[in-house]
Amino acid sequence: MSVNAVIFDIGNVLIEWNPERYFDRAVGEARRREMFEALDLHGMNDKVDMGQNFTDTVTAFAEENPAFAEEIMLWHDNWIEMASPAIDHSVRLLRALRRRKVPVFALSNFGVQTFEIGELHYPFLEEFDKRFISGHMGVIKPDPRIYEMVEEDAGFAPGTLLFTDDRPDNIAAARARDWQVHLFDGPAGLAARLVEERLLTEGEAA
The missing domain is CATH 3.40.50.1000 (HAD superfamily/HAD-like)
Structure with missing residues (x-):
């Protein structure tokens, strides 16, 4: 046809689209691996992709995970560097x-x-x-x-x-x-x- x-x-x-590559540069591969193994960052992003507010979703996720809060906010603040x-x-x-x-x-x-x-x-x-x-x-x-x-x-x-x-x-x-x-x-x-x-x-x- x-x-x-x-x-x-x-x-x-x-x-x-490569968040892992960005975080390797931003925080180092070891910290990136630790964070991605501990947290479902792509699941967080799926919520944004389904229509939830970007800022609200990432900020709430950072607040729920204070051990990685600073790194999580990079997903918001430097998003274009991942894309x-x-x-x-x-x-x-x-x-x-x-x-x-x-x-x-x-x-x-x-x-x-x-x-x-x-x-x-x-x-x-x-x-x-x-x-x-x-x-x-x-x-x-x-x-x-x-x-x-x-x-x-x-x-x-x-x-x-x-x-x-x-x-x-x-x-x-x-x-x-x-x-x-x-x-x-x-x-x-x-x-x-x-x-x-x-x-x-x-x-x-x-």
Whole structure:
């Protein structure tokens, strides 16, 4: 079946997302390991991605865990350093698809406030035809409901959507709804898939 629209995840597809790398620099690997083993920081972030207020959520988590309070607040104060840099080749692919008039959507686990921060640093986040951001939707991938919500709004049959994401569980959930999928392991692989689907030429995908 032909592809009518391409759906991009954002974290680790268009923008690198690596809190552990940031904390290794900020507090040292030993302290980072201690903190991440003791606390579910990614679970905290999931609450933000589901729509809870970013500042309130991180501050409350810091207050609940005073032994790591200072480090936890770095998640809030230096968030953009965890969400960087942009993956330039992926951004070029997004823009090449737009030049070809291929509809491009975003489907990403992102908080309301953190997405606003991201927009300030990465103007390409405003270039999608539609953006499906979990914080606004109240549900995160890989919950089947978020894919259903995209289908209800996208205007295309599920089988004509090509979705790329770096997490196998998110890809499996999309495949279960009959979406076409590409497990992202670098922009070169995505570029090859877009050429294979005849959405871009090799030159456009470079």
